Amino acid sequence: MRSFGVCFWFGFLLLAGVPAMAESLYQENSYRPLAGDNKAFRVGDVVTVQVLENSSATTNADTTTRRKNGINADLSLTRNPTITGGINIGGDFDGGGRTQRASRLLAQLTVAVTEILPNGDLRIAGEQALLVNGEQQSVKLEGRVRPLDISDGNVVVSSRLSEAKITYVGEGDLSDRQRRSWWRGVVDWLGF
Template sequence: MKTTLWRSALVLVACMQAAGATSLYKPGMYQPLTSDLRMRKVGDLITVMVYENASASSAANTTAARDAGVGFGVEGTPGKRYAGTVNATNKTDGRGRTAREGKVLAQITVTIRAIEDNGDMLIAGEQMLEINNERQQISVEGVIRPQDVSDTNVVLSTRVANAKISYAGEGDLADKQRPAWWQRLLTLFGA
């Protein structure tokens, strides 16, 4: 009986050493209970709602004036007097105003390209749209925080750090908006 008791004790000790204790908490896998419990990894998709509204204006007024006059008189023969004056006037009046306004509303799904050590995600993606021979391309890239992504997997463009948002078009309409080559050449010479 003693031998079986010793054998059982040795087997129990051996099993305890082999099992080892491991923690259920893994820092890299932790998510709060209130999160959407979706693990995000490289290659996953996130929708970016692009809502950008920018406007800028500038105005300048310049006024300068200069007035100068010189007068002289000469007496000649008695009773005759000769007089002369020279006047110079220089006036400058300059005014200028520039205004620019842009608005982009779009929805684009991008790919997670990399995940930084702090959990921030590098995203990038582009969308090509062609309507009536007009090609429009929207591209978005930047860095987002996991907490800025909603439970519907959407992030606003105003929450994208280091954002590079590009909206470009080409086609008949875009060609008509661009000045002709000879107009651009004349602009170079100040005409």
């Protein structure tokens, strides 16, 4: 019985020297009040971006150059008939070109908050991949958004993004047919 009492007091003294450790159920970095909104505000939260981008560009160029050079020579000899010679060089160039491009991208994708900047802005990034008629379509989005620009429904329009990088890429037979062949580039480089 005595050994039990010694062990008990020894264990009690040993535990008395160790401070008590407890964790709180409240975590400040992830707490959201019940009456708070559902906007993204920390790293890992998601926000929906409505991509509404329209762009158009038109370029016209007209070039006209004319050049004419002429050299004439006359030579007369007393015993031989008159020798006359001439060289005329001329060149004309008319060139023109027109480039017109219009694009429109409508998409909606949900991206994640990757960083909170010192001023409170959120850096967001994400990608959406679709398979349409056997062709892989991919939309990648990166940007910076102010929390003020995120709606109550946790949605932001792409025109409100700063430093936005939106990439829309398609891969498949149709996309391959729209690319110029390598030999066409060589012919254009040679000027044919």
